[in-house]
Structures are given as C-alpha cells and as structure tokens.
Amino acid sequence: MYQSFKKLIAANAVWKFCAAGALVPLSAALYNEKVQVDLKKQPYYMDSMKLISGYPVLEEYLGKSYSIKRISRGASSNTRIGKEFASLDIPVQGPKDRGVIHIQASHHLNGWVVDQMDIKLRNAQKEWTFYRNQKLGDE
Numbered sequence: 823m824y825q826s827f828k829k830l831i832a833a834n835a836v837w838k839f840c841a842a843g844a845l846v847p848l849s850a851a852l853y854n855e856k857v858q859v860d861l862k863k864q865p866y867y868m869d870s871m872k873l874i875s876g877y878p879v880l881e882e883y884l885g886k887s888y889s890i891k892r893i894s895r896g897a898s899s900n901t902r903i904g905k906e907f908a909s910l911d912i913p914v915q916g917p918k919d920r921g922v923i924h925i926q927a928s929h930h931l932n933g934w935v936v937d938q939m940d941i942k943l944r945n946a947q948k949e950w951t952f953y954r955n956q957k958l959g960d961e
Contacts, residue, residue, distance in 0.1 A: 854895075861893050865934040866908050866927035873939065873953055874923065880952075883943055884916030891915055900924060908934070919945045923952075 861867055871890070874880060881888065891913035895901050902909045910925045921943040927936045939953040 857895070858892055861903075861910070864908070866925065866936055867910065867912075869934070869936050870910075870912070870923070870925045870927075870939060873936070877952065880914070880941065881916075883919055883946055883948070884914060884921070885918040886916075888914055888916030905929065919943050 893901060893910060893912055900909055900911045906929045908925070908927045908929075910927075912923045912925065914921055914923055921941060924940040924942065925936060926938045927934050929935075935955060935957075936953065937955050938951060940949065941952045942949040
C-alpha cells in the first residue's frame with residue numbers, strides 16, 4: 823500500500839508540474855492578447871486606421887485585400903508608448919507585398935493627435951511619409 827501511495831504522490835507532483843508549465847505560456851498569450859485589444863482601442867490607433875482606409879496607394883502596392891497584423895511590441899520594434907508620446911509599428915500584409923506603418927502620436931490638452939505616419943514596404947523597397955499633421959507647433 824505504501825508503494826501505491828508513493829506512486830500517487832509522484833504522479834500528482836508530475837501533474838502539478840505539467841499544469842504549471844502550461845499555465846505560464848497560456849497566461850502570457852492571454853496578456854499579450856489583452857494588450858493588443860487595448861492598443862487597438864486607443865484614439866491614435868483608431869484615427870490612424872481611418873486615415874489608412876482611404877489611401878488608394880497602399881492598395882496599389884499591397885493589393886486590395888491587405889490586412890493589418892498584430893502590433894509589433896518586441897525589442898526590435900519601434901513601439902513605445904508613454905503618457906505624452908506614442909510610437910507604433912503596425913505590420914500590414916497583402917497579396918503583392920508586406921510592410922510596416924509607423925505611427926507617431928502625441929498627447930495634447932484636447933487628447934491624442936496623430937503627428938506622422940510613415941510607410942515602409944518590404945519587396946518594393948519603398949518608404950515614404952504618408953501623413954504629417956500640419957498643425958504641429960501651433961499649440
């Protein structure tokens with residue numbers, strides 16, 4: 823009986839170890855998803871997406887069915903968000919090409935303002951400023 827009890831305890835320890843091992847990546851994935859959702863609710867992100875949606879040149883280079891991918895947040899990313907400034911790299915991909923839309927925004931008395939948007943395409947090897955706020959410096 824002692825041997826069966828010992829095996830039960832060992833099996834229970836292995837089970838706990840496996841459960842803890844699965845819990846860590848699951849928690850990290852859920853946290854990352856929450857951060858993605860929260861970023862997409864920010865005014866600077868929503869305003870940027872409105873500007874992009876009416877830009878035919880992007881469709882010309884990427885293709886009509888291009889999509890916005892997950893926001894880059896890694897160490898090699900330019901994504902930095904603070905209380906008064908936000909800088910985001912938003913990957914885009916279409917049937918013709920893929921690239922990154924770099925957004926710079928700042929927080930003013932009236933809320934967040936998109937200051938500049940740059941587009942960098944991978945295969946076409948093109949990079950340009952798509953949008954620059956003309957009111958910069960007026961406040």
